[in-house]
Amino acid sequence: MLYGYGSTILDGAWLTLLLALSSILLAITLGLIGAALRLSRIKWMALLGEGYATIVRGIPDLVLILLVFYGGQQVVNLAASMVGHENYIDLDPFWSGVFTLGLIFGAYLSETFRGAFMAIAKGQSEAGVAYGMSDSQVFFRVLVPQMIRLAIPGFTNNWLVLTKATALISVVGLQDMMFKAKSAADSTHEPFTFYLAAAALYLVLTSVSLLALRVLEKRYSAGIKAVEL
Numbered sequence: 001m002l003y004g005y006g007s008t009i010l011d012g013a014w015l016t017l018l019l020a021l022s023s024i025l026l027a028i029t030l031g032l033i034g035a036a037l038r039l040s041r042i043k044w045m046a047l048l049g050e051g052y053a054t055i056v057r058g059i060p061d062l063v064l065i066l067l068v069f070y071g072g073q074q075v076v077n078l079a080a081s082m083v084g085h086e087n088y089i090d091l092d093p094f095w096s097g098v099f100t101l102g103l104i105f106g107a108y109l110s111e112t113f114r115g116a117f118m119a120i121a122k123g124q125s126e127a128g129v130a131y132g133m134s135d136s137q138v139f140f141r142v143l144v145p146q147m148i149r150l151a152i153p154g155f156t157n158n159w160l161v162l163t164k165a166t167a168l169i170s171v172v173g174l175q176d177m178m179f180k181a182k183s184a185a186d187s188t189h190e191p192f193t194f195y196l197a198a199a200a201l202y203l204v205l206t207s208v209s210l211l212a213l214r215v216l217e218k219r220y221s222a223g224i225k226a227v228e229l
Contacts, residue, residue, distance in 0.1 A: 015175065018094075019169060027162065031108070034107065038110060097169035105162045155213070160206050
C-alpha cells in the first residue's frame with residue numbers, strides 16, 4: 001500500500017516525536033521563566049517577560065524557523081571566523097528546530113503559566129507560611145501542584161499545536177515524517193497516499209497525547225469539585 005516506504009515514514013515519525021518532546025521540554029522551561037518575569041514586581045524584568053511574549057507571538061512560526069536556521073548559521077560562522085576557525089559550520093536542523101519551537105511555544109506557555117499562577121488564591125501561600133514552610137517549600141508544595149492543575153487545559157492546546165508545527169521544520173532539511181512523506185510522494189507520484197499516511201500518524205500522536213493529558217488532569221483534579229453555574 002505504501003510502496004515499501006512504510007518503515008521510512010515510521011522512522012520519520014519517531015524523529016518527529018523526539019523533536020516534539022525535546023521542544024516541549026525547552027518550552028516549559030522558557031515558559032516558567034517567562035511567567036516568573038511577567039509576574040515580577042521589578043519593572044524591567046516584567047517588561048523583559050512581556051517583550052519576549054509579545055515579539056515571539058507576533059512573528060509567524062515559519063519566519064522564525066528560517067531566521068533561526070539561516071540567520072543562526074551566519075552568526076555562528078561569523079563568530080567562528082573571528083576566532084580563527086576557517087571551515088564552514090552547518091547547524092543541525094534537529095537542534096535548530098528544537099530551539100525555535102521551544103522559543104515559540106515558551107512564549108505561549110508563559111501566558112498559560114502566568115494565568116494559572118494568578119488564579120491561585122493568595123491565601124494558599126499565606127497558609128503555607130503559617131505552617132512554617134519556607135518560600136521554596138510553599139512554591140513547590142503548594143503553588144506548583146495547583147498551577148499544574150490550572151495550566152493543563154492551556155498546556156494541552158499548546159502541545160497539540162506544537163506537535164503539528166513540527167512539520168514546518170522539514171523546510172530546513174530535517175528528515176522527519178513530513179520530509180519522508182514528501183520524498184516518497186515525489187518518487188511514486190502518489191502524493192495523496194503518503195500525505196494521508198502522515199496525517200493519520202499525526203492524528204494518532206495527538207489522540208494518544210489527549211488521552212494521556214486527560215489522565216494527568218484527572219489526577220491533579222482529585223478532590224476538586226466542579227462548581228455548577
